[in-house]
Amino acid sequence: MIQMKTHPHRFLHDRTCPSKALADTALFQQTTDASLYGRGREVRLITNIAKKVATHVSSPPDSDPIARKTNQFLCEAAFLSGRSGCGKSSVVKKLLTSCNTTDWLLLTCKFDRQVAPMATISKSFNNFFEQFLLRQHPGDDSFGKISQSITSSVDTDGFSQLCEIVPVFSRLFPKSMRYTRSNSSSSGNVGSGRNRLHYLFHILLKSLFSAGKPVLIALDDCK
DSSP: OHHHHHOGGGTSSOOSOHHHHHHHHTTTSOOOOOOOOSOHHHHHHHHHHHHHHHHHHHSOGGGOHHHHHHOOOOOOOOOOOOSTTSSHHHHHHHHHHHHHTTTOEEEEEEOOTTSOHHHHHHHHHHHHHHHHHHOOOTTOOHHHHHHHHHHTTOOHHHHHHHHHHSTTHHHHOHHHHHHHHHHOOOOOOGGGOHHHHHHHHHHHHHHHHTTSSOEEEEEESOO
């Protein structure tokens, strides 16, 4: 319907080649159109939550009595529920599109019943850190702060296990990888110790919050 509204000329005359006509509709292609209809209330609610977090991050620590007293980050959670096809994912994509144009760190994770949850989370972290290989902005020290938080929180064996969870680390930290290979014994199966695995994921999450930017974590299809 969006295509019919924005490109009516594609639908209002005959085409000699059906396959070309179908391709021109772009109905089966990825679209960057973030238009959303009928979910204004939901979008406003989660957008206001995001603005609250962004304001907290941008304000000086001494000006926030809660942060000064508790020495903790401000965390907000929003849960979207409803029947399949009611627009939950579209609302999340609308927020992601909005935050992507500002100074946010975005971690998205879409679960699949056919894939182990831990494997899905590992892939999401790997996709997140791959962005630092593709683009580096002058004056943006986000990755420096994140990497410092990670390397200062684990020992050699722990870093070796993190490289198994997030394979892109072998390219982001080549010097640390050489040290790990020459000074540590085999780390074994990453999933052999569930508590250890949870601890490593906690380190990855904590590192995102050390960058001094608001962080948005979107978990899709959790049920």
